[in-house]
Amino acid sequence: MNKAKRQTIIAGNWKMNKTPSETTALIGEMKELVKDADCGVVLCVPFVDIAAAIEASKGTNIKIGAENVHFKESGAYTGEVSANMLKECGVEYVVVGHSERRQYFGETDQTVNLRTLAALKGGLKPIVCVGETLEQRELGYTETLLKYQTKMALTNVTAEELKNVVIAYEPVWAIGTGVTATADQADEGNGFVREAIAEVYGKDVAETVTIQYGGSMNPKNADELLSKVNVDGGLIGGASLKAEDFSVIVKAANK
Numbered sequence: 001m002n003k004a005k006r007q008t009i010i011a012g013n014w015k016m017n018k019t020p021s022e023t024t025a026l027i028g029e030m031k032e033l034v035k036d037a038d039c040g041v042v043l044c045v046p047f048v049d050i051a052a053a054i055e056a057s058k059g060t061n062i063k064i065g066a067e068n069v070h071f072k073e074s075g076a077y078t079g080e081v082s083a084n085m086l087k088e089c090g091v092e093y094v095v096v097g098h099s100e101r102r103q104y105f106g107e108t109d110q111t112v113n114l115r116t117l118a119a120l121k122g123g124l125k126p127i128v129c130v131g132e133t134l135e136q137r138e139l140g141y142t143e144t145l146l147k148y149q150t151k152m153a154l155t156n157v158t159a160e161e162l163k164n165v166v167i168a169y170e171p172v173w174a175i176g177t178g179v180t181a182t183a184d185q186a187d188e189g190n191g192f193v194r195e196a197i198a199e200v201y202g203k204d205v206a207e208t209v210t211i212q213y214g215g216s217m218n219p220k221n222a223d224e225l226l227s228k229v230n231v232d233g234g235l236i237g238g239a240s241l242k243a244e245d246f247s248v249i250v251k252a253a254n255k
């Protein structure tokens with residue numbers, strides 16, 4: 001295991017929070033606090049906030065991401081947004097397959113794969129989310145499920161394209177619940193994801209992939225979670241909506 005081989009990335013996922021004017025204010029506050037980060041700093045924001053986020057983050061080390069992308073380039077898909085639209089706006093990253101989209105919007109392993117491929121084709125870096133429910137964990141399916149979701153999401157992704165993919169292990173039971181996985185559980189889950197990548201692309205490639213942990217990561221637990229060998233950053237929900245909290249997590253990644 002060699003953590004030095006991969007980039008640590010702390011990414012916020014704002015979910016359905018913040019208006020454009022609130023976006024400008026929050027990034028204005030954050031940019032000073034995170035400007036000395038050694039790690040990648042990304043904020044994934046609602047579509048309507050992208051223009052404000054790009055403007056507010058100009059000349060800073062903050063990269064902007066979207067929270068979803070459609071798998072077609074264009075066409076009659078009312079309400080959807082394509083990778084080239086996002087790219088032209090200045091977006092670099094996009095969250096794909098978040099468990100909330102799987103749970104509430106009918107996202108499947110197949111559509112997660114199609115969105116991942118579309119993001120890569122359009123020049124975006126997908127942050128692909130995988131994770132088990134509490135029921136699946138209690139039934140003992142965590143390893144099988146994480147490996148399956150990872151391999152499904154990466155179907156037809158080449159080793160070259162994989163360089164632009166980030167995976168986020170987000171146990172569904174830890175999202176927005178205040179219940180965090182223990183550092184060992186996070187490390188183990190991320191390890192299963194890395195093993196799945198190794199099974200397809202080989203161990204050397206797997207060692208270079210950034211695998212984040214997400215689920216109630218906060219200023220108090222970030223240090224311990226990020227110290228684990230397989231945890232290469234975080235995907236942060238609630239704590240990314242407060243400049244101070246988010247910056248403490250970014251600083252924890254710098255250590």
Ligand code: 13P
Nearest residue numbers: 013175176215216237238
């Ligand atoms: P919370 O940090 O609010 O638990 O959300 C995690 C998450 O879903 C990030 O994508």
